[in-house]
Amino acid sequence: MLLRSIRSSLILILFVSQGIAQPIVRSEYYAEMPFWESPVVAFRGAYPLTVERAAQRINLKLDYDEHNRVVQASVRIGDKLKPFEGRFGNLYINAPRTTVTYDKNKERHQFYDILGNRITVLNDVYEKLYVKDEHGRNISLKFLDQDGNPASDYYGNRKFEWNYRTDGSVVERRTDAEGNITPLRGEFQFMLTRITYGSDGQVNMLQNINEDGSQVNAPCGASTLKYFYDSQGRFLRWEVYDKEGNPAIGPSNTAGEYNVFDGIGLSSIVFFGKEGRPATHWSGAERWAYKRDAFGNILELAFLDADGNLKLGNRGYAGIQFVWGKQGRFLQSQTYIGADGKAMNHSELGVATTKYVHSSKGLVTEVTYLDASGRIVARKDNQVARIRHSYHDNGVLDQTTHFDLNNKAITQ
Numbered sequence: 001m002l003l004r005s006i007r008s009s010l011i012l013i014l015f016v017s018q019g020i021a022q023p024i025v026r027s028e029y030y031a032e033m034p035f036w037e038s039p040v041v042a043f044r045g046a047y048p049l050t051v052e053r054a055a056q057r058i059n060l061k062l063d064y065d066e067h068n069r070v071v072q073a074s075v076r077i078g079d080k081l082k083p084f085e086g087r088f089g090n091l092y093i094n095a096p097r098t099t100v101t102y103d104k105n106k107e108r109h110q111f112y113d114i115l116g117n118r119i120t121v122l123n124d125v126y127e128k129l130y131v132k133d134e135h136g137r138n139i140s141l142k143f144l145d146q147d148g149n150p151a152s153d154y155y156g157n158r159k160f161e162w163n164y165r166t167d168g169s170v171v172e173r174r175t176d177a178e179g180n181i182t183p184l185r186g187e188f189q190f191m192l193t194r195i196t197y198g199s200d201g202q203v204n205m206l207q208n209i210n211e212d213g214s215q216v217n218a219p220c221g222a223s224t225l226k227y228f229y230d231s232q233g234r235f236l237r238w239e240v241y242d243k244e245g246n247p248a249i250g251p252s253n254t255a256g257e258y259n260v261f262d263g264i265g266l267s268s269i270v271f272f273g274k275e276g277r278p279a280t281h282w283s284g285a286e287r288w289a290y291k292r293d294a295f296g297n298i299l300e301l302a303f304l305d306a307d308g309n310l311k312l313g314n315r316g317y318a319g320i321q322f323v324w325g326k327q328g329r330f331l332q333s334q335t336y337i338g339a340d341g342k343a344m345n346h347s348e349l350g351v352a353t354t355k356y357v358h359s360s361k362g363l364v365t366e367v368t369y370l371d372a373s374g375r376i377v378a379r380k381d382n383q384v385a386r387i388r389h390s391y392h393d394n395g396v397l398d399q400t401t402h403f404d405l406n407n408k409a410i411t412q
Helices: 002-017
Strands: 026-032 046-049 057-066 069-075 097-103 106-112 126-131 137-145 157-163 171-177 193-197 203-208 225-229 237-242 256-262 267-273 287-292 298-304 318-323 330-338 353-358 363-372 386-391 397-403
Touching: 026 267
Parallel strands: none
Antiparallel strands: 026 046, 026 057, 057 069, 069 097, 097 106, 106 126, 126 137, 137 157, 157 171, 171 193, 193 203, 203 225, 225 237, 237 256, 256 267, 267 287, 287 298, 298 318, 318 330, 330 353, 353 363, 363 386, 386 397
């Protein structure tokens, strides 16, 4: 009995030392983190995995306490944390490990790197602070910096507020540091938004509304986005409509898109116009195509025309290729490709390949820029040819030095 008590105490101490206030009683594993438009739901996975299958690939692990609350979210390869380079992720999970603590009507999210160091995300966000109502529903979200002061995410949002309607919908208001309402995302000019849910619990519609709750068209002419999912919770399709219910062009210059899967992973995204025919996305492509490795990492993102041929997008290249380490955990390089499928120099940067060197702990120690022929080259925008990082023993960044083409240190 005493041994069991000691063991339980040690487990609880371990959880507290890792930044988790509640012990973990169960875990879930997912192959995908689906796209969703609002942080009113903080964590969500798609395509559930067994423990055995999760051990073989990229996975999102969600840990729950005895009250069935998420206390930790981890992005991993097998059972090892994966550096968060944004190629497996979405808008609202932002770090290799996120811990969640609960106190009365508050929920706090804190972020950690692969070595357990506390980090900031979304530019300067050190902590996310949710406030809940008497029913346990999230009614607001604020961002805090490392000193506990208000911070903004990279879209300029400082605060989210949610109002729950009797019809089951949720109205979301986003405001900036001056208290002005902010658009949904950058050029996505939906302002005050109403979220509705389907019988599967997924968001099935997002509408742009005014203060009276009436639908209004955004500057692009759209008012409603409809969403569709498969039985595994993966995002299948979205469609754009105006306030009268007619097909409309959304902020991405299309009337919608649908996703195609090859096994677990997304293999392509097809963009369409109001008549359902292929349309040109803001990227300049009619289709995006993906290649993946056995771990689920993206090996290539290619821009294609309506016939499936490589084409130069609006940024001047036809795709990006990625090389990963043997265990799939660390990114080794990324290369821009042209319409011929070969390496090409980015027109603005003058760089074809960015190469990364990692330490035994997985920390990036050197970044080198190469041209299409494989020679080291200086970026056009800042004349940097190589970057070196040094770290303290705990893995926290100590110093970053930039070098020009002649290997001389330069000031950034």
